[in-house]
Amino acid sequence: MEWYAAMLLLIIIACFIRVICVFCNVVRMECNLAVQKSSLNTIICIGSGGHTTEMLRLIPIMNKNKFKPRLYILSDSDVCSEIKIHATERSATNYGLSRIPRCRKVRQSYLSSVFSTLYATFRTIPIIYKFKPDVILCNGPGTCIPVCAVAFMFRCLFLLDCRIIFIESICRVRTLSLSGRILQYFADLIIVQWPHLRNICLRAKYLGRLT
Numbered sequence: 001m002e003w004y005a006a007m008l009l010l011i012i013i014a015c016f017i018r019v020i021c022v023f024c025n026v027v028r029m030e031c032n033l034a035v036q037k038s039s040l041n042t043i044i045c046i047g048s049g050g051h052t053t054e055m056l057r058l059i060p061i062m063n064k065n066k067f068k069p070r071l072y073i074l075s076d077s078d079v080c081s082e083i084k085i086h087a088t089e090r091s092a093t094n095y096g097l098s099r100i101p102r103c104r105k106v107r108q109s110y111l112s113s114v115f116s117t118l119y120a121t122f123r124t125i126p127i128i129y130k131f132k133p134d135v136i137l138c139n140g141p142g143t144c145i146p147v148c149a150v151a152f153m154f155r156c157l158f159l160l161d162c163r164i165i166f167i168e169s170i171c172r173v174r175t176l177s178l179s180g181r182i183l184q185y186f187a188d189l190i191i192v193q194w195p196h197l198r199n200i201c202l203r204a205k206y207l208g209r210l211t
Contacts, residue, residue: 041131042067045138045147046074052081054169054211055139056088070095071131073124075102075143098127103142113142121146128154139167139211140179152186163188168197168204170211176200 044059046052052074064070070089074081076099089095101120104113124146136151138144144166154160166187168180173194176184184190184201192204193211 037134039066039068040134042070043128043131043133043136043147043151044070044072045136045144046072046078046081046085047139047141047143048075048078048081050171051139051141051169052078052084054167055137056084057211058137058167059088064092064094067135068094071127071133072097073127073143073147074099076100077102098131100124100127100143100146103145117142117146121149124150128160132160133162136162136164137167138164138179138183139169140177142179144179145182148183148186165189165191167191167210168193170194170209172197174200 044055046055072085072095074085074097078099082097085095085097100123101116103117103120104110105116120143128147128150133151136144136148138148148164148166151160151162151164155162164183164187166180166183166189168191169177170193172180172192174196176192176197180190180201184203190201190204191210192198192201192206193209195206198204198206
């Protein structure tokens with residue numbers, strides 16, 4: 001019995017150390033992608049409305065030979081974004097779409113959204129496990145949280161070597177969005193589009209207007 005307890009304690013300690021190591025890499029912004037790879041499995045998280053428009057503005061300037069295949073993840077109730085994705089990719093064949101439940105619907109209480117977010121996270125696990133992304137590109141809103149959470153968990157478990165890049169919306173001038181406030185602790189790279197936000201998040205990089 002004592003032997004089992006000792007083994008369990010060692011496993012817990014090992015897991016704790018691993019999580020700390022990953023957090024340290026994130027804080028130091030060791031965001032080097034797998035440069036030895038000819039292409040990187042890329043997940044692009046699509047929110048809705050303006051978030052979709054901002055994210056899709058980045059696609060034409062991406063190196064599509066490097067960032068492929070591309071998997072767009074969007075909520076199961078978002079129809080308009082799917083149309084915009086196909087219009088942006090046009091004749092490309094190396095991309096796909098996956099849907100997950102919406103984390104929080106309009107006017108849904110924050111308490112109940114905890115459970116819907118957990119359900120969305122559960123539904124995200126097989127998608128991440130199958131696609132095995134090298135990089136995740138997101139700008140919020142809540143749809144990206146389950147995706148990034150699962151990727152971070154897999155990274156801690158040595159199941160994945162993935163980098164998370166969060167681009168804050170151009171609309172956020174003075175404060176970070178809720179997604180930004182959460183992902184500032186998990187994302188390997190945080191990009192803001194207004195210089196003032198560097199004072200809010202010391203890890204953020206200001207590269208001018210991107211979207």
